[in-house]
Amino acid sequence: MKRSLFDKIxxxxxxxxxxxxxxxxxxxxxxxxxxxxxxxxxAIEKEFDDELYEPDRIVAMxxxxxxxxxxATALQAQTVRTWAKRQGIRFHDIGNNGICHVLVPERGxxxxxxxxxxxxxxxxxxxxxxxxxxxxxxxxxxxxxxxxCLILQxxxxxxxxxxxxxxxxxxxxxxxxxxxxxxxxxxxxxYVLEYTGSAVRALNMEQRMTLCNMAIEAGATTGIIAxxxxxxxxxxxxxxxxxGWTALQADDDAEYxxxxxxxxxxxxxxxxxxxxxGENAPVDGAVPADAPxxxxxxxxxxxxxxxxxxxxxxxxxxSCTNSRIGDLRAAAAVLRGQQVSVPTIITPxxxxxxxxxxxxxxxxxxxxxxxxxxHSSCGPCLGMSMGVLAAGTRCVSSSNRNFxxxxxxxxxVHLAAPAVVAASAILGRIASPSEITSREVVLA
Amino acid sequence: MTGTRHMIVEGTVxxxxxxxxxxxxxxxxxxxxxxxxxxMGEHLFEGMPDGADLLARHPGAAIIVTGENFGCxxxxxxxxxxxxxxxxxxxxxxxxxxxxHENAYNNGVVPVILPQETVDAxxxxxxxAIDVAGETLRADGxxxxxxxxxxxxxxxxxxxxxxxxxxxxxxxxxxxxxAR
Ligand code: SF4
Numbered sequence: 203m204k205r206s207l208f209d210k211i212x213x214x215x216x217x218x219x220x221x222x223x224x225x226x227x228x229x230x231x232x233x234x235x236x237x238x239x240x241x242x243x244x245a246i247e248k249e250f251d252d253e254l255y256e257p258d259r260i261v262a263m264x265x266x267x268x269x270x271x272x273x274a275t276a277l278q279a280q281t282v283r284t285w286a287k288r289q290g291i292r293f294h295d296i297g298n299n300g301i302c303h304v305l306v307p308e309r310g311x312x313x314x315x316x317x318x319x320x321x322x323x324x325x326x327x328x329x330x331x332x333x334x335x336x337x338x339x340x341x342x343x344x345x346x347x348x349x350x351c352l353i354l355q356x357x358x359x360x361x362x363x364x365x366x367x368x369x370x371x372x373x374x375x376x377x378x379x380x381x382x383x384x385x386x387x388x389x390x391x392x393y394v395l396e397y398t399g400s401a402v403r404a405l406n407m408e409q410r411m412t413l414c415n416m417a418i419e420a421g422a423t424t425g426i427i428a429x430x431x432x433x434x435x436x437x438x439x440x441x442x443x444x445x446g447w448t449a450l451q452a453d454d455d456a457e458y459x460x461x462x463x464x465x466x467x468x469x470x471x472x473x474x475x476x477x478x479x480g481e482n483a484p485v486d487g488a489v490p491a492d493a494p495x496x497x498x499x500x501x502x503x504x505x506x507x508x509x510x511x512x513x514x515x516x517x518x519x520x521s522c523t524n525s526r527i528g529d530l531r532a533a534a535a536v537l538r539g540q541q542v543s544v545p546t547i548i549t550p551x552x553x554x555x556x557x558x559x560x561x562x563x564x565x566x567x568x569x570x571x572x573x574x575x576x577h578s579s580c581g582p583c584l585g586m587s588m589g590v591l592a593a594g595t596r597c598v599s600s601s602n603r604n605f606x607x608x609x610x611x612x613x614x615v616h617l618a619a620p621a622v623v624a625a626s627a628i629l630g631r632i633a634s635p636s637e638i639t640s641r642e643v644v645l646a
Numbered sequence: 647m648t649g650t651r652h653m654i655v656e657g658t659v660x661x662x663x664x665x666x667x668x669x670x671x672x673x674x675x676x677x678x679x680x681x682x683x684x685x686m687g688e689h690l691f692e693g694m695p696d697g698a699d700l701l702a703r704h705p706g707a708a709i710i711v712t713g714e715n716f717g718c719x720x721x722x723x724x725x726x727x728x729x730x731x732x733x734x735x736x737x738x739x740x741x742x743x744x745x746x747h748e749n750a751y752n753n754g755v756v757p758v759i760l761p762q763e764t765v766d767a768x769x770x771x772x773x774x775a776i777d778v779a780g781e782t783l784r785a786d787g788x789x790x791x792x793x794x795x796x797x798x799x800x801x802x803x804x805x806x807x808x809x810x811x812x813x814x815x816x817x818x819x820x821x822x823x824x825a826r
Contacts, residue, residue, distance in 0.1 A: 221797050226815060240681035246809075250813060255819070278681055321723075323720050337721040338745060338748070339722075339745055340723040342749075344809060355796075388666065423744060500695060585675050603668075603719060605671065605719060607695075608693075
């Protein structure tokens with residue numbers, strides 16, 4: 203049988219078939235962070251004498267609230283810290299840490315063909331490396347740490363081909379938001395999204411991570427992109443510089459349960475107007491006439507309203523979607539020599555990204571523009587620390603979720619690419635980066 | 647991580663006639679600061695614009711009837727813990743998001759999948775009795791409606807034991823890995 207890339211990785215990891223169409227699937231790596239790991243680690247300690255399948259197959263870090271903001275989050279961090287030390291697990295403590303989905307690939311912990319899981323829904327990000335990577339709950343993660351396996355139903359595979367070339371002003375964020383708008387907010391449910399096509403091949407690794415990061419926002423089990431020379435060059439430059447992996451490819455005439463083709467040259471810079479990531483439209487456009495009343499009531503918008511007329515109260519550049527060095531460079535290109543007009547928080551995805559940005563002087567550009575440049579954390583992305591929204595306020599954000607209350611109870615979130623967030627921060631309303639560039643020309 | 651398991655789940659209904667209830671609405675992230683599964687129930691649906699109102703209008707409800715894709719978004723198992731902590735034992739919907747679906751099984755929240763029309767009809771039910779082992783339910787004493795649970799995970803929803811089940815697989819996993 204002709205197989206997809208995903209099929210090949212799956213077949214290579216099935217330990218056993220289980221009743222009801224379930225499979226026992228081996229996990230090469232388990233990623234563990236301080237929010238979802240402690241109850242599982244404690245259960246294993248109490249019920250199974252602290253037994254782990256293989257501590258070397260786990261990597262742990264403090265990322266969501268880094269450093270701890272109060273006694274409770276300090277206990278979460280301390281629980282993971284002492285557990286990792288006791289078990290000899292690779293551990294990235296504050297100062298040497300990063301958002302799990304940024305840190306794990308940048309260190310070279312994931313190679314093509316691997317299976318990876320984490321108690322975190324955006325683990326799909328790692329599919330960019332040609333791995334099968336998925337988010338799971340705390341108990342399932344505990345199972346993977348204890349027995350090396352997950353119990354899974356085999357997902358179907360949807361081939362998503364992005365043809366042509368992205369326009370110069372369109373980014374991987376615009377592409378991933380457009381994919382969700384095309385297949386629907388739950389259109390990927392039960393599927394792995396296998397991204398292919400010339401526009402995907404042309405993306406660098408960071409951009410591929412942005413694309414795969416939001417597969418979960420279409421309900422998909424994960425996203426995946428076949429490894430190629432771009433992947434090999436990226437991995438060779440990581441600290442671990444892993445060798446000995448082979449790049450699996452889909453068979454030429456592999457069969458897919460569904461196929462979607464999207465014209466890459468038609469992708470426009472977009473921004474979300476609603477309460478799920480699929481509810482987005484071109485920045486230069488308007489709230490659709492048929493937008494659901496419920497979404498608009500929460501967002502305090504009306505049908506037909508020009509998106510660029512929407513005033514904002516805060517801007518955020520960060521999160522596992524868009525906080526890598528390329529994202530920060532894109533934001534800096536817009537912010538250079540400008541002033542922000544609303545509180546603007548810029549949070550690098552890892553401490554390594556932070557240090558690289560500072561070597562390039564990006565931190566000066568950001569701070570000269572009046573933005574707050576922070577250390578790495580998930581920060582305001584999930585409304586837990588470092589910039590939680592007040593009720594009724596509106597934030598343009600480079601993160602991945604605009605659900606009601608996501609960045610703070612009653613807060614409103616508009617998702618966009620870093621350059622759009624930067625332009626909006628300057629103008630105090632949703633804005634296109636071209637508005638800043640043209641302003642510069644006028645001033646000159 | 648282990649709720650009390652029930653062969654029969656019976657109770658009054660909290661209808662939420664909307665799709666895509668995500669886990670940030672079920673339990674906002676700022677409550678995810680514990681190292682155990684406790685204390686979530688009192689904050690259930692605090693991220694939902696009308697959550698407090700819904701709960702106040704259906705005091706003591708034990709079964710949620712809702713739209714497609716319930717539990718989408720964040721992987722947080724706290725969503726299942728918050729439902730249990732507030733006394734909810736089952737959710738009836740046309741579909742569940744994958745991660746929540748597994749979390750529900752592992753914690754004894756019965757995830758019942760039925761067609762949209764059936765779910766729509768159940769929205770107006772007062773009381774529903776679910777025979778978990780028999781995979782049928784009755785709304786307000788009407789004719790039983792059959793549904794299907796995952797034949798493997800059914801044991802976890804009824805009796806817990808997910809980790810014990812996997813623990814018993816370790817020799818087979820090690821043998822597989824050695825032959826890999
Ligand atoms: S940055 Fe946001 S979406 Fe990504 S892992 Fe952290 S909280 Fe989750």
